[in-house]
Amino acid sequence: MGKVAGRKKRIIITTAALVALGGGAAIAYWTAAGVGDTTTTAGTSTNFTITSTHTGGALSPDGPVQTFTFTVANPGTGVQKLTNITAAVAGTNGAAWTAAGGCSAADFTVGTPSFTPTEIAAGASITGTVTLQMIDRPGVNQDGCKAATVPLHFSAS
Template sequence: MRKLSKKGKIYAAAATVALVAASGGAAYAYWSTTGSGSGAAANSAGTSPVTLHAAFAAGLAPGNSTSVTYTASNPNSSSTTVTLGTPTVTIDAAHASCDPGWFQVTASGGSTLVPAATVAGPGSAQVGTGTLTMVDLSGTSQDGCKGATVTVSVGSN
């Protein structure tokens, strides 16, 4: 074997260092891994119910109608969608001779987004409109409804 000159030794050492570095780099290039994982978090749902309100003018008499405005109050920290259900009429207990069937009530409105509560209070929105009518029953006394408190209730679908 032939002896290396000083210059040759330097080249050989440099080539060895380069080969080791390249081999190490190649090892990194061929490393691979497999694995899996998952994560979970619970979605926050409102814990308080959204409250629906029906507002209409007083003074309904047989044969008359009045407009009804439906609103919703949302005390929760996230917005929610409300779609009105079928409204019903009830009469206060002191006026038992006033038949709720003498009243017709409607509710219309699509799905309405009711905003989340803020520091200032619950979020609110108008969610629909309708009509409340006291049917005129000719020949039937409806005096039992004089002074009665008529309540319109509605739920959300």
């Protein structure tokens, strides 16, 4: 029995020593500090898209008025404010337009666009109207405007 008691005593002493050493390591620690920064980029506005259709007879000097119904859509991912719409007889991107034969923007008058300034939600749209009429220019031969395709340029902001 002496061997067993001695062996038990060594196991108990060894275990106590390991616990004491392990317990001492458990209370040791490193101190640390840290900071962190991050950034994100806000989106940008997305250009409105504008489409239109018109009704009315063929244009002629002091003749019928054509009414254009236009739609301004917000293809962006957030709300965008629509405050102004302009319409003019002009080429692509608002460039000056002159049809073959001398017909020009000076032969037409464009009314003031009718719409309600508003915020347009993402994916939504609003509609409005504007008129176009060929004017009579006394003393000016307007034959160049016969059968001309007249471009109407819209701009929204």
